Amino acid sequence: MDAEAAELKVLDTAERLFDERGVQAVGMDALRTASGVSLKRLYQLFPSKDVLVEAVLRRRDGAVREALAAHGARVADGPYERALAAFDWLADWFAEPDFRGCAFINTFGELGGVAPNVAGLARDHKEALRAYFAAQTDALGAPPALADQLALLANGAMVVAGITGSPEPAAQAKAAARVLIDAAR
Amino acid sequence: MDAEAAELKVLDTAERLFDERGVQAVGMDALRTASGVSLKRLYQLFPSKDVLVEAVLRRRDGAVREALAAHGARVADGPYERALAAFDWLADWFAEPDFRGCAFINTFGELGGVAPNVAGLARDHKEALRAYFAAQTDALGAPPALADQLALLANGAMVVAGITGSPEPAAQAKAAARVLIDAAR
DNA sequence: GCATCGGGAGAACGATCGTTCTCCCGACCG
DNA sequence: CGGTCGGGAGAACGATCGTTCTCCCGATGC
Structure with missing residues (x-):
């Protein structure tokens, strides 16, 4: 999975989970599990959760x-x-x-x-x-x-x-x- | 401060803080500090945060x-x-x-x-x-x-x-x- | 005066959070 | 084939959460 595909997957997953459960109720670990993108990649794509929420x-x-x-x-x-x-x-x-x-x-x-x-x-x-x-x-x-x-x-x-x-x-x-x-x- | 006054103070404070910051961002300790009602009293008035939110x-x-x-x-x-x-x-x-x-x-x-x-x-x-x-x-x-x-x-x-x-x-x-x-x- | 008890302050506990670090594997380059 | 390096899995860390517990003080009843 290349960087673009990972970013897309993260954004799609985050949008869905934030919508279902609210932002604060979704941990970065839940996002990792649901998206299949490792924490390391996740943080190099979005340096913090705030940045991800904004994205x-x-x-x-x-x-x-x-x-x-x-x-x-x-x-x-x-x-x-x-x-x-x-x-x-x-x-x-x-x-x-x-x-x-x-x-x-x-x-x-x-x-x-x-x-x-x-x-x-x-x-x-x-x-x-x-x-x-x-x-x-x-x-x-x-x-x-x-x-x-x-x-x-x-x-x-x-x-x-x-x-x-x-x-x-x-x-x-x-x-x-x-x-x-x-x-x- | 009797029980009624404490309950009123807690509800007033919780309503204000929940409104200002959202529910999850307000800890029970912040509520205690802002209301002046001790944690012990707080929990005997409302056995859990969920109950307080609902109240x-x-x-x-x-x-x-x-x-x-x-x-x-x-x-x-x-x-x-x-x-x-x-x-x-x-x-x-x-x-x-x-x-x-x-x-x-x-x-x-x-x-x-x-x-x-x-x-x-x-x-x-x-x-x-x-x-x-x-x-x-x-x-x-x-x-x-x-x-x-x-x-x-x-x-x-x-x-x-x-x-x-x-x-x-x-x-x-x-x-x-x-x-x-x-x-x- | 002494024992009892409710309540206050805040430490303690286990869980979970965002974030970082460690370890290891597999791919690529000479 | 040997070495380097990016990336995955997940442990680790410090902070904070909801909740409970400990300790102590002051009031009250006899």
């Missing part, structure tokens, strides 16, 4: 931004449909087995008070979500406040879907988003 | 339900104003210094995957919030789906206010709630 979050941040953009681009029907498409993406996500909420919301809850880098990553990630909506509402000529409201719906849906284990909040949020967008036009 | 969350759950009901009852203007009053309560809460988000969302993020009792308490707490909105939408003759949507807005506001540190999401959510309620009548 996992950064990769996840990029993946979400790409997935969101890709989902929006698939519907070429203009900003109205692109804004609503975000909630379809949420629906797909929530339906995944073992979905346990947004990694940034969860990690912020666990570490946001003591790890400023984690708090900052969560802030940036949520700002990116808001910016996605803002791009669509701007194109619609709707006020920027609408983008904030759509972001609230999306984040609320993530929380409620995570806590209740139901994917329904995605559809509920989409219906609410449609009402809000229609009212702003 | 803190149960008390917080009751306090939120009471505060929400009290805030709603203060405006006797009927269900329309009572539904919107919830967002005024959010605004007061978000403006508190050191506000760091909803304890149930944060604790679920940290422990929900490995502590089923914590996950259950979070579920019950969020169901109570939804039920508050459902009581108002029922009285308005609006469909129950509206209550779910208002709950999404409220939870989204808690998350975004916690992560960004701004109290603005309360007002944004209130404005969105008004549009949704008006559209449903």
Whole structure:
């Protein structure tokens, strides 16, 4: 296994375990066992657990931004449909087995008070979500406040879907988003 | 200091420290130092940390339900104003210094995957919030789906206010709630 | 005054954490 | 073929955790 493959395996495993059990409940030894990457390699790839946590979050941040953009681009029907498409993406996500909420919301809850880098990553990630909506509402000529409201719906849906284990909040949020967008036009 | 005063002091201190640093980052010794209650008393009041965590969350759950009901009852203007009053309560809460988000969302993020009792308490707490909105939408003759949507807005506001540190999401959510309620009548 | 007992301070214990070190094997180079 | 070196397995280390135990003091009852 070369360095790239090991790094990928570590990031995949860490993302899954952190999501399932929380960050602090996953020891480096558990990560070693689950990933099959030795402790020595693990520490030469990521010099500390903090660095690894940050790397996992950064990769996840990029993946979400790409997935969101890709989902929006698939519907070429203009900003109205692109804004609503975000909630379809949420629906797909929530339906995944073992979905346990947004990694940034969860990690912020666990570490946001003591790890400023984690708090900052969560802030940036949520700002990116808001910016996605803002791009669509701007194109619609709707006020920027609408983008904030759509972001609230999306984040609320993530929380409620995570806590209740139901994917329904995605559809509920989409219906609410449609009402809000229609009212702003 | 008698038993009642000690229990109160422990619960107050634990709630504050858990909120500031997360549950796992607060050791029983830190709790002892901050509360001034000896380890011996602490363990005879709460036989384990798990029990203490659950007690803190149960008390917080009751306090939120009471505060929400009290805030709603203060405006006797009927269900329309009572539904919107919830967002005024959010605004007061978000403006508190050191506000760091909803304890149930944060604790679920940290422990929900490995502590089923914590996950259950979070579920019950969020169901109570939804039920508050459902009581108002029922009285308005609006469909129950509206209550779910208002709950999404409220939870989204808690998350975004916690992560960004701004109290603005309360007002944004209130404005969105008004549009949704008006559209449903 | 003396014995009893609850409670405070904090040491002690076993477990586990993040991190480093030791030992050893197998691949590559001359 | 002999030597060098990267990497794997896992022991070791110091710190910290949740929990329990020891020791001692002060109040209370007779």
